[in-house]
Amino acid sequence: MKKTLSLIAFLGLGAFAFAASDPAAIVAKQCKTCHGAKMEKSYLNKTKIVNTLDSKEIEEDLKGYKAGTLNRHGQGKIMQGQAKRLSDEDIEALAKYIPTLK
Numbered sequence: 001m002k003k004t005l006s007l008i009a010f011l012g013l014g015a016f017a018f019a020a021s022d023p024a025a026i027v028a029k030q031c032k033t034c035h036g037a038k039m040e041k042s043y044l045n046k047t048k049i050v051n052t053l054d055s056k057e058i059e060e061d062l063k064g065y066k067a068g069t070l071n072r073h074g075q076g077k078i079m080q081g082q083a084k085r086l087s088d089e090d091i092e093a094l095a096k097y098i099p100t101l102k
Contacts, residue, residue: 059095
């Protein structure tokens with residue numbers, strides 16, 4: 001019984017890890033409220049439209065927000081809370097995915 005529960009827990013964690021690095025799922029869960037489903041909106045008409053940024057800028061910005069060193073447009077705390085949930089793999093996947101949403 002313990003082995004069965006361990007296997008179920010392991011498989012469940014594996015599914016979570018897979019889902020966590022799915023950039024479409026991350027955008028749908030964490031980003032679309034402020035930036036739109038296709039990252040096409042400017043938050044409070046202050047931010048750049050994220051899907052117009054290149055992969056390098058998206059990755060650098062997310063890493064800066066995650067580290068707490070970036071506070072663009074006064075949104076540092078909000079974005080830090082969002083970016084802290086992301087792994088480096090998530091950030092890399094988002095940086096590649098978001099520019100394709102045009």
